[in-house]
Amino acid sequence: MILNRKLTLKARPASTNSTMVSTRAKIRKTRNALKNYYPKKTTTDSYHQLTSSAERIGSNDDLLTEILHRLPVTSILQFKSVSKHWWWLLSHRSFTLRYDKFPISPGLFVHNKYVPYDVEDRSPPPYQSLDFCPDLNGIKIVQSCNGLLLCCCDRGHIRDHKYYVFNPTTKQFAIIPSVPGDDDARKSIRFMGLAFHQTTCPRYKAVCILGSAGIFVIQIYFSETGKWKTVNNYFSENPYARFGSGVYWNGAIHWNPSGGSLFYFDLNSEELRTLPLPLPVQARMTSLEGDAWDAHPPIYFGESRGHLHMVDTTCHGTRFHLNVYEMLGDHSGWFAKFEVGDDLLGCYPDIIRNYPYGLYCGFVVIDVVRGIEDEDTFLVLKYFRKILRYNVRDKSFKWLTNMTTDFEVGRHGRREIHPYIQRLASF
C-alpha cells in the first residue's frame, strides 16, 4: 500500500449543527437529594459510637478510603447504597480519580459476550454479556478506549447509523451527534474513533474520517462544546484504503498498519503524521502485496496501561514467533519488548499448517495486557474458537473460554473483541 498524501489548506464552513439529546434528570434528582449532605466530623449518633474495631475504621475517612479503593468496581457501585456518607465518599472525584489511576482490565467482550481473564476468581463477573441496547438496530462495539466503549448500530442503513459512547461500569452513555452535512456525508464515513483518557483527555473527543473518490477529510467532535470541527486540510489516499480500528494513545489516534494506512492523527496539533514501523514489519509489508499480505497473520495493535503495543507473527517452516514491540513515548520508533514462540509451538505443534496458498498460523493475538509489574503481562490468544491466556512470567497457559460460534479477528483491524477496562469517573 503506497501512501499518497497531499495536504493543502482549504477552508471549510464550521459546523454548528447539533442534534444532541441532553438529559441528566435521573442523576440530578439523586444529587439534589444529597446536595445538602456534608460529612460530619464528629457526631453522637449510633453511626459514630465506637464500640467495635470496624467502627474505628468506619469513622476514619482516609483509612476507609484506603480499604475501599481496593475493592472491585462492582462492590464500589453496590456500597454507594450503604449510607449517604458512603455515597459521598465513593462518588467524590478524589476517590474516583485515585481508583481509576491504575486501570484494571479484568476481561474482554467477544461479540457482546464477556470473557473474564481470571478464571480462578470465583466471585461473580461484572457481566455475562453486554446488556446495552439503546437502539432497535442492535449495537456493536467499535472501539474500547480507557474504559469507554464506542458503539454503533449493527444493522440498518449506514446513513442512519448513530454512534454511542458509553461506560459499561457506570452505565452512563452519550449519543454523538451526526457529522455535519447531508446523507451523502454520512454515507461517506470511513472511520469513527474515540479519544478519551481519564487525566489527559477527560472530556472525550471523536474523530471521523469522511472520504469519497480518494479525498478524505478529518472531523473532530468535542464533547466539551458539543460541536464538530473540520480539520483544515484534507488528504488523498487510495480510494479503497482501509482504516482499521483506531487506538487512542498519547494524544493521538493510531490505525492498525494491517489496514494499509501508515499514519496517526495527533489531536493536539490536529496533524496527520506517518506511523513508524519496526524494521522487520516494515520490510515484510513492502515485500508482500495484495493477497500475499492478506494471507499474512494480522498484526495486533493495541494499548494497555499507557503502553502501545504491536505484535507481529512470523512463521517460517517449523519456527513460529510472536514479536511484541512497544512504541517509544515520543513516537520516534519501537523497541522489541519480548518474544514468544517456541514453547507455544511445543504445546501446539499444529498451529502452523502448510496450505497451497501459504503457511497458516492458527494463533491470533487478541490482546496484550500489561500488569503493574512487567512480569505480570499476559497475551490473550485465539486458537480456532478457543481463547487462551499466555502468562509471560512463567510461560504458562490457561484456557479462558470456548466460543460456541466462530468470531472474526479482522485482518484490517476490525474486530469483534474489545477489552473491558473498569472506569468509575463520569465523562
Added chain:
Amino acid sequence: MTSSKTIVLRSSDGATFEVDEAVALHSLMIKHRIETGGADSTTIDVPEVTGNTLSKVIEYCKKHVEAPNSDDLKSFDTDFVKVDQAVLCHLAKASYYMNIKGLLDLSSKTIADMFKGKTVEQIRETFHIKNDFTPEEEEELRKENSWNLFV
C-alpha cells in the same frame, strides 16, 4: 562495628518496647518524630495503638527491615494477616497512624477481600451504620444503576 541505637516505643496502655532504631524508622511517623524531636527522642509515645497491636507491628517492621529480600517474606506477610477481624482492623488503623505503607497495603487489601462478597446490609451491620436514605432516594439510586443518558 557501630552499636545500633535503640528506641523505646510506649503504647496507649503503657506497655514499652525497646527496638532497634532502624526498625522503628520503618514507621514514617516515628521517623518524623525522631528527626524533629527534642532531647528525649529515645522514648516515643504511640497513644493511638495498644500494646498488643504495637507488638505485632514491631514484629512486622523487624521482618521487613532485617530481611527485606528473604524468599519467605511473601509467606510471612500472608501468615501475618491470618488473624481475626478485630486484630486486622487494629493493625490497619495502627499502620495508618504510624505511616507504615507496606503494612497498610497488606491489611487494607485483606480487609477489602473480606468485604468483596458482602451485601449492603452486612456492611451496615459490620460498621453499625444506619441507613439514612429515604425510600425515594433509594429508588433513585437503583435507577442510577441502570442505563442513563448522560450527555
